[in-house]
Amino acid sequence: MALLEVADLEARYGWTKVLHGIRFAVEDGGITTILGANGAGKTTTLRAVCGMVRTAGEIRFDGARIAGRATEDIVRLGIAHVPEGRGTFMQLTVEENLRLGAYARRATGAPARDLARIYDYFPVLGERRSQTAGSLSGGEQQMLAVGRALMLRPRLLLLDEPSLGLAPLVAREIFRIVRAINREERVSILLVEQNVATALDLADHAYLLETGRVVVSGPSAELRRDDAIRRSYLGY
């Protein structure tokens, strides 16, 4: 059974409808990617899952309906969101940022072990643990955002354009870690990404959004062979 199932999802900002009834799923332990041009509704889709925008339609996580619930409560179910723009707490230290990631599961304790695990994935964060997060480079802040999300020990990780604005080498490093997290910790991932080739490499399922509608979907391998996608998004 799928971990996250979304059907007939609509979302609007004010008077403008951004999503017109989309349907997709993330398998338990799988990686699903949502592709599309700017303004297609990718970021809105992630925000809808987290209850950050008004929605209509069905969102089920682990079989339970979560549409319409408060963001704080959705996070507590084990859905971590690495938002567009990374959402860093600039004036707090790196370690404080990470500790906040574990806030929602305070009762289950042992954040020290989690911190060690994150510093293992991202050694640079360990070196800078007592610096303010605002002094980090863009790539380091992206690592911090992923690290903060992992502190929740999530079952589902929502990633919003993790490679945006990063040097290719840094982006590759982040994707390597994302794959490791998925394999070693069995965290399911919903990835929004502009770099279509990388996203299709990483994901097992992909959905292509155009102006708020799913126009193509299927296993990544199939989409990579799809002529329309090759021409418009992969460029060969």
Added chain:
Amino acid sequence: MEIFVQQVVSGLATGGIYGSVALALVMIYQATDVVNFAQGEMAMFSTYLAWSMLNAGVPYWAAFFATLAVAFVGGLAIERVVIRPVENAPVLTIVIVCIGLLVILNSVAGWLYSYIQKPFPSPFPAKPFKIGDIFFGAHDLGALGVTLLVLVVLYVFFRYTTLGLAMRAAAQNPVSSRLCGIRVGWMLALGWGFAALVGAVAGMMIAPIVFLDPNMMSGILIYAFASATLGGFTSPGGAVLGGLIVGVTENLVGTYVRFIGTELKLTVALAMILIVLLVRPSGLFGRVAVHRV
């Protein structure tokens, strides 16, 4: 020299009180961008509650801590009940609601307790201390000690506890805080609760000096504004330090600069602040706001 040291110490004592009200203002400002004009009246009202308990024969420290508890819950309730409906309104709208709160608290206190000044006891001995050749007011030293203690406790709370961290996070970046599972609305309410608590301490420490009446905090609030402005509204530590500077300067200027005396004391303090602002537009320790285009 003796007079100088005495004036500095009593300046530090009142300055500590200005500083703690300033800190209460900064706590709410950082979380919500709102200057809580009702801060002083909340403190005044708490002090009247303490007075009622003392009058009914409750021992001082029991009344003291009971007042802190009531002030905390009261501050929390005010945020949830009065401020919350205008949470998303323009800042000036919230400011007007705070002004409404100010006149309500002031008026109700006058109605319940009358506008006649009442003496308020100090928990410290009336006899002055002698250190070396110099006499110090015991209440001055005690008030300074209590104020500093409160500040240290708050510092430890915000710096080292998870709840304190969550409150700082909610003030800085509400959206990200929600994504960490923090209930931002409650963090704001807690902030109001703590601000009310700090204000109550300040009220109970200043009341023995200025006597208790419904308008006793209006002057203090103005000095607290001055302190927070001087230190910078973005810096809690700066606000406290600003309070100490204002307290000491006020005392020394009043004592030594003859032509100013007590009449223009306030004006001089304000002029100083204007000058500081012109040199450092965000206060001595404040961060310069960075604006996105």
Added chain:
Amino acid sequence: MRRGQGWLRAIPPAALALGCVLPFLLSNFRLFQFTQVGIYAIALLGLNILTGYNGQISLGHGAFYALGAYTTAIMIDKWNVPYGWTIPVAGLVCLAVGFLFGIPALRLEGLYLALATFALALAVPQILKYFEYWTGGSQGIVLSKPEPPLGLGLSPDQWLYFVTLGVLVVLFVLGANLLRGRTGRAIVAIRDNPIAAQAMGVNSALYKSLTFGVSAAYTGVAGALSALAIAFVAPDAFNVFLSITFLVGIVIGGLASISGAIFGALFIQFVPNWAQEISKAAPWAMYGIFLIVFMYVMPRGIAGSLWLAWTRLARVGRTGRAG
């Protein structure tokens, strides 16, 4: 919609006509209250130009009100200047002082500007008491009410009312033209997006200090009129609460709205009295409750809410006709 706007355009002349018959319907005491409303409205328009339109929050406009009042009082008291001349002089003095104050204030952002102006308002009573020779110290200066010109058959209160109304109309028309033109757009652009405004060639520093000056001038003229109306000035009338009352007035009336100044003036003149009538024991508690309830019901002030109601009504009317 066009027909709707025609209706709206008929409101100011209708209000003016009503304003002209009022003096012949009301008792002297009521009339005096309406003179106060007119004076407050001028002061509020001044503050609204600065805070509502230009986004600079001032908690110190009581200071300019005081400056205007004392300019008039001192000119009449010391030099026997005819009162009519003192009004424009008070305006010019406040224009200059406001402009000069606006220059250092440029460096201050939002809250810090508010507090700097607040300091100004706090200092005013003390400074006024200090220069006793000119200001009469705490005793203040007693003036005599202006005599109405012979032959008009008006009582002094009626005459004063018409003087205030005249000044109000002139200043409101000037203000409306200023705000609707190029200058007004620049002033608003600075509030909404200072960097973009600068990039489009708006000299933001000059406009901001000029706005400060114009705003102070309006409030100063109001102060001058109040000195004449009350025939008395004293330092303690210009305390911090006056400045806060002005801020309450523009927010309740409606920020960045010309009619808002009049609604706000009505509020700050009459609501405290009603509060007093409702509860003798704690009138200010009543006033506070009024303030809070008003802000809950109309978070964008009276003018803002009326405008919202009007546009909704217009929309409903249109769709109703279409369906």
